[in-house]
Amino acid sequence: MSTAWQCNLDKDIPSLPPVDTFDGKATTAEERDDIVGKVYARIMEIESRLLPCGLHTVGVPPTAEESIATLVNIASLDRPDEGIESINRVIASSVGRNIDDIYKNVNAGVLKDVELNQKIIEASRAATRALVMESTDADGRVKEVKGQFEDAAGGLLGRMMGQKKPWIKAIAEAGFDKVDEKRLEPLFKYLEVGLGRIVANNELSALTKALDGRFIKPGPGGDPIRNPDVLPTGANMHALDPQSIPTTAAVECAESTCNQLLDRLKTDNGGEYPESIAFTLWGTDNIKTYGESLAQVLALAGVRPVPDSIGRVNKVELIPLEELGRPRIDVVVSCSGVFRDLFINQMNLMDRGIKLAAEADEPLEMNFVRKHALEQAEEMGISLREAACRVFSNSAGSYSANVGIAIENGGWENEQQLQNQFLERKSFAFNSDTPGQMSAQKALFESALKKVDVTFQNLDSSEISLTDVSHYYDSDPTKTIANLRDDKKKPMSFMADTTTANAQVRSLAETVRLDSRTKLLNPKFIEGMLATGYEGTRELTKRLRNTLGWSATSGEVDNFVYEDANDTFIRDEEMQKRLMESNPNAFKDMVTTLLEANGRDFWETSEDNIEKLQELYQEAEDRIEGVV
Numbered sequence: 001m002s003t004a005w006q007c008n009l010d011k012d013i014p015s016l017p018p019v020d021t022f023d024g025k026a027t028t029a030e031e032r033d034d035i036v037g038k039v040y041a042r043i044m045e046i047e048s049r050l051l052p053c054g055l056h057t058v059g060v061p062p063t064a065e066e067s068i069a070t071l072v073n074i075a076s077l078d079r080p081d082e083g084i085e086s087i088n089r090v091i092a093s094s095v096g097r098n099i100d101d102i103y104k105n106v107n108a109g110v111l112k113d114v115e116l117n118q119k120i121i122e123a124s125r126a127a128t129r130a131l132v133m134e135s136t137d138a139d140g141r142v143k144e145v146k147g148q149f150e151d152a153a154g155g156l157l158g159r160m161m162g163q164k165k166p167w168i169k170a171i172a173e174a175g176f177d178k179v180d181e182k183r184l185e186p187l188f189k190y191l192e193v194g195l196g197r198i199v200a201n202n203e204l205s206a207l208t209k210a211l212d213g214r215f216i217k218p219g220p221g222g223d224p225i226r227n228p229d230v231l232p233t234g235a236n237m238h239a240l241d242p243q244s245i246p247t248t249a250a251v252e253c254a255e256s257t258c259n260q261l262l263d264r265l266k267t268d269n270g271g272e273y274p275e276s277i278a279f280t281l282w283g284t285d286n287i288k289t290y291g292e293s294l295a296q297v298l299a300l301a302g303v304r305p306v307p308d309s310i311g312r313v314n315k316v317e318l319i320p321l322e323e324l325g326r327p328r329i330d331v332v333v334s335c336s337g338v339f340r341d342l343f344i345n346q347m348n349l350m351d352r353g354i355k356l357a358a359e360a361d362e363p364l365e366m367n368f369v370r371k372h373a374l375e376q377a378e379e380m381g382i383s384l385r386e387a388a389c390r391v392f393s394n395s396a397g398s399y400s401a402n403v404g405i406a407i408e409n410g411g412w413e414n415e416q417q418l419q420n421q422f423l424e425r426k427s428f429a430f431n432s433d434t435p436g437q438m439s440a441q442k443a444l445f446e447s448a449l450k451k452v453d454v455t456f457q458n459l460d461s462s463e464i465s466l467t468d469v470s471h472y473y474d475s476d477p478t479k480t481i482a483n484l485r486d487d488k489k490k491p492m493s494f495m496a497d498t499t500t501a502n503a504q505v506r507s508l509a510e511t512v513r514l515d516s517r518t519k520l521l522n523p524k525f526i527e528g529m530l531a532t533g534y535e536g537t538r539e540l541t542k543r544l545r546n547t548l549g550w551s552a553t554s555g556e557v558d559n560f561v562y563e564d565a566n567d568t569f570i571r572d573e574e575m576q577k578r579l580m581e582s583n584p585n586a587f588k589d590m591v592t593t594l595l596e597a598n599g600r601d602f603w604e605t606s607e608d609n610i611e612k613l614q615e616l617y618q619e620a621e622d623r624i625e626g627v628v
Helices: 002-006 029-047 064-075 087-093 099-107 111-133 152-160 166-173 181-199 203-211 248-268 283-289 292-300 337-342 344-359 368-380 403-409 415-425 442-449 478-484 508-520 523-530 534-553 559-571 573-582 584-599 607-625
Strands: 218-220 236-238 276-281 303-307 313-318 330-335 391-393 428-430 438-440 454-459 492-497 504-507
Touching (some): 029 111, 029 508, 064 111, 064 181, 087 111, 099 111, 111 181, 166 181, 248 454, 276 283, 292 303, 292 344, 303 344, 313 344, 330 368, 330 442, 337 344, 344 368, 403 415, 403 534, 478 534, 492 508, 504 508, 508 523, 508 534, 523 534, 523 573, 534 559, 559 573, 559 584, 559 607, 573 584, 573 607
Parallel strands (some): 218 236, 276 454, 330 391, 454 492
Antiparallel strands (some): 303 313, 391 428, 492 504
C-alpha cells in the first residue's frame, strides 16, 4: 500500500485507502482483492506499453528481441478483414472466456481477470518468442526467416507423429494446453511474413537510390502495429485515397470509442451527457487509422457516413434518435493544417452532417447541436446554418497555432497570449455552402467553444505519444475554453488510446501520468536514449519541455512529474554528470525548463531544489562558453 502511494498511484485510483489509516487486519478478502486488482492493473498497463529503446539508426534492422516486442503487439489485434483472430482472443477462448469481457474487467480492476490477462500476455510473448527464436542467429539477429509452414509433407508427418509447432508448445507451457492450433495458424503465417518485413534491411539501399535519382519501390505509410504492410522501412511512402475514409472498420472502431467516452463522461458527471465536445483532428493520424477520429465526430452528432458502390464516402445521413438511443452531442472541430490540405472533402462531409443535425426538428434536450446553433443564431443575428458551422482550421497555407513554438523558446508572457494565438490562428471556418474558402470567423469559433464541456484527442499510433511532439498540446483548447466560458469552469479533458487491443479512454491527467511513467521517468527509456549520446539527451529534454506545454495549455500535469524528473535528472549526481557531458546545451535547457515550471507556478518545490538548479544553470553556461 505504501509503495502504491509512493508511486503516486493514488492519482489514478481514487479509492486507494490512505496509508496512515489503512488497517490490513480489518480489511475483508473482497476489499483486499479490489485494492490489489486496481493497483496490479495500473502496473501492468505501464509494463505493457510499447516504447522505443533509443533512437533509430538508419540501416540497422531491429534485433530479435526488438522484433518480438513488435510482433507481440501485432498479434494482439483482431484482423477480421483477413480472417485473423488475435492470439489473446484464441488463448482466452481455450479457457472458455471472451477476451472482450476480460478487458472490461481488467479496466475495472477485477483481480481474477487482471491476473488472467497477464497470464495471457505472458503466453503470447512466449509463443511469439518461440516463432522468432527459430530464425535467430548467434548474434541475436534474424537475417533470414526460417519458414514454419513451407514443408507441407513434413508438417503433415509431424502432426501424424504428434509434434506441435514451437508456439503451441510455448502456449501450453504457459498454462494453456487446450489452445486450438488451427485457429492460430492464420495468425502465425501472418506473423512469419511480418517478421521478415520487420528485419528487412532496405533503408540504406533505398537512400542511395534516392540520392542517385533512381526508382524506389512505393509502399503505404501508417502505423506498423495496425498495418504491418507498411513494413519494411525504406519504401517510397504513399497514403490512401482520401475519398475512401472513413472506412467501415474505422466507423465500427469509432462507435466503440465514442461509447466508452460517453460512458466515462456520464460516470464522472452524475449520469449526465456532455452537451458539447471540442475535437482535434490530425491529418497523419487519420491516414494511419483510415478515418477513425473523423468517424468519431460524425458518430457523436448521430450522423452516419454512407459509402457508394465502390467505397467512396461522399454522403451522410442522420441516425434516427430511436436508433441512436441518446442525445446528439454538439462537436467543435479544430482541424490541423495537414488535415485541411488532405481531407477537404471530409471537412465538407462533417459540415454537412452537423448541419443536418442542426436542422433536424427534434426536441432540444435530445439534440444539443440544434440547441446550441439556435442559441448562437439568436445571439449573433445570423442564420441557423451559419451558426451551425463547427469545422475550423488555419487559414489557407497556415499551419499550427504556434503555441508549441512559443513554449519551446520560452518567449511567452502569460497563458492569455497562448490562448489568443490559438483563437487567432485556428478560427477559420469551413462552410459547405461556400466551398473553396476558409473564412475568418473568430466570433463564431469563440461562441461555439464557450459551450464546450469536454476536450478530446486521439492517440492512435504506437510510434508517437503525448509528450513525444509538441503538436498535441499546440492544439489543446482546455484553458482557452475555461477562459471563454461564462462560469470560467475548466472543461473535462480526455484522450482515446487505441494503440492496443484493449482500447482505452483516459482523462488527460491520467494519460500524462502514464506517458511520464513509461518514458520521461522510465529508467529503460532513459538509458536507451542516453546510449545514443548527444541527440538522445536532447530527446529527454524535449519531452520535459513538452510536459511543460501541457501545463500551460491544460493544467493537467501533476506536481510529482516535475518533482520526480528533478530527482531523476538533477539530484542524481551521476546522471547529472552524464547529461552535462553528453550534451551541455540540452542539459541547460532541462534546467531552464524546471526553473520555468516553478516560475510559472506549475511546480511547487523546495528552495534548496531551486538554488541547486540555479547553480547548475550557471555551471552549464560556463561549460558551453568554455569557462571551465
